[in-house]
Amino acid sequence: MVLLTFAGCKKEEELNFDDRPEVRMNQAISELNTTLTSSTNGWIGTMSTEAGGGYGFYMTFDGTNQVVQMIGDMTDASATTLTSSTYRVKANAGAELIFDTYNYISLLSDPNPASFGGATGTGLKSDVEFLFERSSGDSLVLTGKKYRQVLKMVKATAAQKTAYSSGGLKTTIDKIKTFFGASRYPYIDIVSGNATIKAGISINFSNNLAAGKRVNFTGVLADGKTVAGGASKFAFTLSGAELVGNGLLYNGITFVRVVVKDDGSIAFIDVAGKEYVVKNSPSPLTPLFLLIGAGYANVAVPNATTYAGWGTEYVTRRADAANRMLTGGYALRLEQMLYTFNNVTKKLVIRVNMPQNATQFVGTLNYNYTRSDDGIFKFSYTGADGNGAIIYPFMQQLLAQRLDVDTFTVDYLVDPATGGLFGVFKSVEHPTYRRNVPCVASMRSRVLKMEIQFQQV
Numbered sequence: 001m002v003l004l005t006f007a008g009c010k011k012e013e014e015l016n017f018d019d020r021p022e023v024r025m026n027q028a029i030s031e032l033n034t035t036l037t038s039s040t041n042g043w044i045g046t047m048s049t050e051a052g053g054g055y056g057f058y059m060t061f062d063g064t065n066q067v068v069q070m071i072g073d074m075t076d077a078s079a080t081t082l083t084s085s086t087y088r089v090k091a092n093a094g095a096e097l098i099f100d101t102y103n104y105i106s107l108l109s110d111p112n113p114a115s116f117g118g119a120t121g122t123g124l125k126s127d128v129e130f131l132f133e134r135s136s137g138d139s140l141v142l143t144g145k146k147y148r149q150v151l152k153m154v155k156a157t158a159a160q161k162t163a164y165s166s167g168g169l170k171t172t173i174d175k176i177k178t179f180f181g182a183s184r185y186p187y188i189d190i191v192s193g194n195a196t197i198k199a200g201i202s203i204n205f206s207n208n209l210a211a212g213k214r215v216n217f218t219g220v221l222a223d224g225k226t227v228a229g230g231a232s233k234f235a236f237t238l239s240g241a242e243l244v245g246n247g248l249l250y251n252g253i254t255f256v257r258v259v260v261k262d263d264g265s266i267a268f269i270d271v272a273g274k275e276y277v278v279k280n281s282p283s284p285l286t287p288l289f290l291l292i293g294a295g296y297a298n299v300a301v302p303n304a305t306t307y308a309g310w311g312t313e314y315v316t317r318r319a320d321a322a323n324r325m326l327t328g329g330y331a332l333r334l335e336q337m338l339y340t341f342n343n344v345t346k347k348l349v350i351r352v353n354m355p356q357n358a359t360q361f362v363g364t365l366n367y368n369y370t371r372s373d374d375g376i377f378k379f380s381y382t383g384a385d386g387n388g389a390i391i392y393p394f395m396q397q398l399l400a401q402r403l404d405v406d407t408f409t410v411d412y413l414v415d416p417a418t419g420g421l422f423g424v425f426k427s428v429e430h431p432t433y434r435r436n437v438p439c440v441a442s443m444r445s446r447v448l449k450m451e452i453q454f455q456q457v
Helices: 002-008 022-040 104-108 158-165 170-184 314-326 386-391 401-402
Strands: 042-050 054-062 069-070 083-091 095-101 130-134 139-144 149-157 185-190 195-204 214-220 228-238 241-245 248-250 254-259 266-268 275-277 280-281 298-301 337-342 347-353 362-371 375-386 407-414 421-427 434-438 453-454
Touching: 002 083, 022 054, 022 083, 022 095, 042 347, 054 104, 054 158, 054 241, 069 104, 130 149, 158 170, 158 362, 170 228, 170 241, 170 254, 170 266, 170 280, 214 248, 280 453, 347 434, 375 386
Parallel strands: 054 228, 421 453
Antiparallel strands: 042 054, 042 149, 054 069, 069 083, 083 095, 095 130, 130 139, 139 149, 185 195, 185 280, 195 214, 214 228, 228 241, 228 248, 241 254, 248 254, 254 266, 266 275, 298 337, 337 347, 347 362, 362 375, 375 407, 407 421, 421 434, 434 453
């Protein structure tokens, strides 16, 4: 009966799809090839890198010779110089677009830091092989094979082709850089319930691995005490910039692009198409005390005997602490101090660089702190590690006699000589004891690099 059952079976291959896999693959390859060459005016592309920022391109594809011509927004030269390289479309895990000779996209994955500032071995963590996802109308979507970053492409018009070919991308980049360079504290107004709040804007135009090609929003919400932030990588286009990935989310609003308007002004556009014109404030928008431990986690006090804005008493007391460390039996030098604030746990960690001859040591001192609604800080010493315990007695002039017992405010200060922006911690009880912290960039990073200075008021 078993033999008869098998004999009665008909061997037949059943497919779960309408076509065989090789047929579907050939169709995908044909579709990608046809799509790439179908735009006679080329393509406008935007893409994020995993480790770096976002980047914009203009590309044309010659299917006969398998040549791609490209412009990219990496540098002034790449934004104006159309270069050629080769490409292939082949089958692998799917239909793939491969840039197989060096071009501007290759630059983003260059493993040599000297080429474009990426990390050794991985560059900006970008791809030169892209999997075909879909095409629809005038758009094409591909995904990096290794790092899964999306390359979005839109067909260019004849006017856009002419503009890219005649340096129009660099013209737009220059307009945006000039606008923000002339704006001391740029911001946009956002309606939030019955209130209008200000979102401060900072843009890093560099190709820096950790911070470049990124835009940040920072501001105080309608309750007057909550600091909110949002960030996105961006890629330049002829009209302004695209906020790549999922855009910039701030206070429940998703911003997707930046446009340069005909009158020279600049506006952010949200996902619903609403326009937010960028304005300029003559002074910082967010009280600095709200940013300490939230927007700014780290405050660095430089290795210096004096600094612009330092109070006379702070200079004297720091010199005394440095001398006691040097002559206290260990020959330790007082150098940079890093103050790390955590506004959630209300803890402060002070890390003191304290080299002994050519050997670098670090001592750690721990504090709790409170902050009143009007920005008064009070610090309480809770202990130290081994190295910190050694130097704590040497630093009594700075710590036990001031930081441990006084209360402090923090505010912005403009250096009258250089115009540089500082943060200044001020001892309420001792007006000549102050330490200034030049803000490398107001509200432009999560780390505020200040040379800190205590100042009495």
